[in-house]
Amino acid sequence: MEFLNFLDFGVTDLIDILLVAILLYYFYRLVRGTVAINIFIGIVIIWAFWKLTQLLDMRLTSSMVGGFMQVGLIALIIVFQQEIRKFLLLIGSTNFANKRKFVKHFRFLKQEGISLALEVDALLAALQRMGKTGTGAILVIERNTSLDFIRSSGDEMHIELNQPILESIFYKNSPLHDGAAIIKGNTIVATRVILPVSQERSIPARFGLRHRAAVGITERTDALALVVSEETGLVSYIKDGEFILYKDLEELGKMIRKDLS
Numbered sequence: 605m606e607f608l609n610f611l612d613f614g615v616t617d618l619i620d621i622l623l624v625a626i627l628l629y630y631f632y633r634l635v636r637g638t639v640a641i642n643i644f645i646g647i648v649i650i651w652a653f654w655k656l657t658q659l660l661d662m663r664l665t666s667s668m669v670g671g672f673m674q675v676g677l678i679a680l681i682i683v684f685q686q687e688i689r690k691f692l693l694l695i696g697s698t699n700f701a702n703k704r705k706f707v708k709h710f711r712f713l714k715q716e717g718i719s720l721a722l723e724v725d726a727l728l729a730a731l732q733r734m735g736k737t738g739t740g741a742i743l744v745i746e747r748n749t750s751l752d753f754i755r756s757s758g759d760e761m762h763i764e765l766n767q768p769i770l771e772s773i774f775y776k777n778s779p780l781h782d783g784a785a786i787i788k789g790n791t792i793v794a795t796r797v798i799l800p801v802s803q804e805r806s807i808p809a810r811f812g813l814r815h816r817a818a819v820g821i822t823e824r825t826d827a828l829a830l831v832v833s834e835e836t837g838l839v840s841y842i843k844d845g846e847f848i849l850y851k852d853l854e855e856l857g858k859m860i861r862k863d864l865s
Contacts, residue, residue, distance in 0.1 A: 722790050722864060723765055724857050730770035731832060731839050732853060740834030741774040742784040742814045744799070747864065749825040751786055758783055758797035765790050774832075784817065800824060802845065811840075818842045828863055 628648070654673060657666040722745065734741050744751065759780065763769055765787060773795055774781045783796035799817035807816060818829035823845035831840040841848045841856055843863060850856045 722787065722860075724860050726765060726767045727770070727787075727830075727860070728853050728857050730767040731830060733767065733771055734774060734832045735837035735839055738834055738837050739771070739774050739776065739832060740814060741770075741781075741830075741832040742799070742818055743770075743830040744784050744786050744797070744818070744821055745828040745830070745860075745864070746786060746788045746793075747826045747828065749827065751788075751821075751825065751827060754797055754799060754821070755786055755794040758786070758794045761792050761794055763792045765792055784821075804845070815840060815842070819845050819847075822846075828860065 650669065651673065654666065654669040657669060727743075731741075731743075733739075769792065770785070772778060773785055773792070780795040784799050785792055786794040786797055800820040801813060801816045802820035802823055804816075804819060804823075807819060814831050814833075818831045818840070819842055821827055822829050822842050826844075829842040831842065832838075833840070839853075839856070841850060841859065848859065850859060
């Protein structure tokens with residue numbers, strides 16, 4: 605039967621699959637952690653469905669999806685113009701002569717994240733202390749969506765999270781107190797990070813740029829945000845672009861643990 609011809613698998617087919625996988629991986633690295641990742645995944649799903657309809661000889665469905673793929677090519681180039689430019693720069697700048705760097709590019713099955721769980725008690729103690737002293741702060745806790753696209757706007761760090769470290773970062777005379785701190789696992793991975801500010805009109809006027817920035821990043825990603833108000837000392841918990849109410853720090857800790865589980 606003709607639709608079983610794909611079982612005739614050769615070396616050329618293996619090389620073809622590897623090349624496509626490499627190209628898709630490099631492009632995925634560029635859009636990971638951005639809103640474009642959802643578009644990228646959608647395109648891959650539509651393309652796979654198109655090939656499946658061709659394999660099963662579903663001519664009408666195949667022609668409709670194929671027409672969409674061809675007409676949508678120009679639109680995709682417009683949508684991904686920045687990512688395509690970065691992709692070409694990445695390919696052109698890759699030093700394949702360096703074996704260590706070459707191998708590093710293919711470690712995509714290995715998680716780059718930090719495995720240590722967040723020390724919520726230390727985090728809450730720091731928030732409570734900063735609230736009492738009127739120290740403004742904004743903390744962003746990474747979950748599933750990578751925050752690499754904003755981490756580069758600040759200073760890269762790799763510091764284990766604890767109460768003294770957090771307080772020293774946001775101390776008013778500290779050079780690191782401006783901007784947000786990004787937390788991944790139990791590690792502070794960046795400070796002085798610039799966050800996208802939400803344009804939502806329903807946010808009460810009493811909330812300043814810190815709160816709007818926290819809402820902005822949680823609108824675009826699944827991250828959690830904690831903001832200490834410099835004026836009132838109150839701690840705000842923000843998720844999915846919304847302020848989450850809680851009774852006390854104990855309840856806040858339970859909510860954070862639940863959202864990170």
